[in-house]
Amino acid sequence: MTHEHEDHHHIDKPIAILGTGNMGSALMKGIINAKLTPPKKILACDTNLPRLQALSAEWKIRIAADLSAAVEISEIILLCVKPQTLESVLQTIKPAIRPNHLVISIVAGVRIKFIQQILGTKLGIVRAMPNIAATVDEGAAAIAFGEHVNGEQQRIAKAIFEAVGEVVIVAEDQLDAVTGLSGSGPAYIYMVIEALIDGGVKMGLSRDIATKLAIQTVLGSAKLAKTSRLHPAILRDQVTTPGGTTINAIYELESHGLRAMLINAVVTATERSKELSKLLNNF
Numbered sequence: 001m002t003h004e005h006e007d008h009h010h011i012d013k014p015i016a017i018l019g020t021g022n023m024g025s026a027l028m029k030g031i032i033n034a035k036l037t038p039p040k041k042i043l044a045c046d047t048n049l050p051r052l053q054a055l056s057a058e059w060k061i062r063i064a065a066d067l068s069a070a071v072e073i074s075e076i077i078l079l080c081v082k083p084q085t086l087e088s089v090l091q092t093i094k095p096a097i098r099p100n101h102l103v104i105s106i107v108a109g110v111r112i113k114f115i116q117q118i119l120g121t122k123l124g125i126v127r128a129m130p131n132i133a134a135t136v137d138e139g140a141a142a143i144a145f146g147e148h149v150n151g152e153q154q155r156i157a158k159a160i161f162e163a164v165g166e167v168v169i170v171a172e173d174q175l176d177a178v179t180g181l182s183g184s185g186p187a188y189i190y191m192v193i194e195a196l197i198d199g200g201v202k203m204g205l206s207r208d209i210a211t212k213l214a215i216q217t218v219l220g221s222a223k224l225a226k227t228s229r230l231h232p233a234i235l236r237d238q239v240t241t242p243g244g245t246t247i248n249a250i251y252e253l254e255s256h257g258l259r260a261m262l263i264n265a266v267v268t269a270t271e272r273s274k275e276l277s278k279l280l281n282n283f
């Protein structure tokens with residue numbers, strides 16, 4: 001890592017993490033591992049005290065007395081609670097909010113405007129849609145910037161999600177499609193892995209061996225697509241010998257509409273995300 005690179009990613013500001021469940025703790029670990037800010041500048045708050053204490057003991061982060069205390073001491077606020085809880089959390093922290101706070105929300109479906117209406121219309125607010133692979137630093141996240149987010153705040157938000165994977169910047173109205181693709185996407189891939197395992201088992205492989213091969217095939221194919229930067233169709237052609245095994249399998253997948261099925265999965269998940277978002281933002 002070069003010095004320039006380090007400086008580019010350095011934050012060194014106190015960060016409040018409100019909600020240290022799956023995603024909150026994944027982001028916390030990413031921030032610490034990437035040395036964005038020292039652990040003593042991370043203030044965590046969660047209703048699950050035993051888990052919070054365990055995280056604090058392991059990662060040397062600070063436990064805030066309550067939500068407001070975390071917000072008062074910090075400059076960056078990461079909102080990582082469930083959508084149903086968000087409104088009450090926002091009402092609680094509202095008196096502690098200062099104009100220069102950067103608020104980053106990963107809460108699915110809740111719009112920047114909703115957060116602004118409670119915390120203040122001039123506040124810098126970032127909305128992100130990460131995915132569960134952030135827990136192993138291979139996340140795919142999209143982030144959208146509210147109108148008052150300045151350049152430095154954009155850099156900080158990007159650095160936080162880059163600490164746990166890939167980041168793209170989108171307009172807020174594209175976050176539903178992001179949810180349908182990469183937010184829900186891991187579930188689709190788990191189904192593919194599961195089915196490949198069963199295929200191997202059906203053909204006589206032990207479940208252990210089939211599992212190892214199926215998982216590594218998905219991981220390796222993704223890695224090759226990412227590092228070679230070749231179009232997936234070219235990569236597929238490279239392993240498709242005329243008259244061979246792969247073309248027969250491809251014909252089977254095509255005749256059952258695998259690609260249309262996956263396209264429709266993204267479409268329907270996107271539509272559902274829009275519906276849920278409408279319900280959540282109606283207050």
Ligand SMILES: NC(=O)c1ccc[n+]([C@@H]2O[C@H](COP(=O)([O-])OP(=O)(O)OC[C@H]3O[C@@H](n4cnc5c(N)ncnc54)[C@H](OP(=O)(O)O)[C@@H]3O)[C@@H](O)[C@H]2O)c1
Nearest residue numbers: 019021022023046047048080081082083106107108130132
């Ligand atoms: N998981 C994903 O793949 C994913 C992907 C994209 C976006 N998101 C978004 O990320 C957010 C968090 O998801 P998650 O999977 O990390 O959920 P989670 O594991 O349930 O974490 C939420 C945490 O917040 C805590 N909490 C609840 N009320 C609180 C309060 N008033 N003050 C402080 N902490 C409080 C919960 O404690 P208790 O357990 O005691 O309730 C829990 O530990 C959600 O809004 C979700 O939409 C998740």
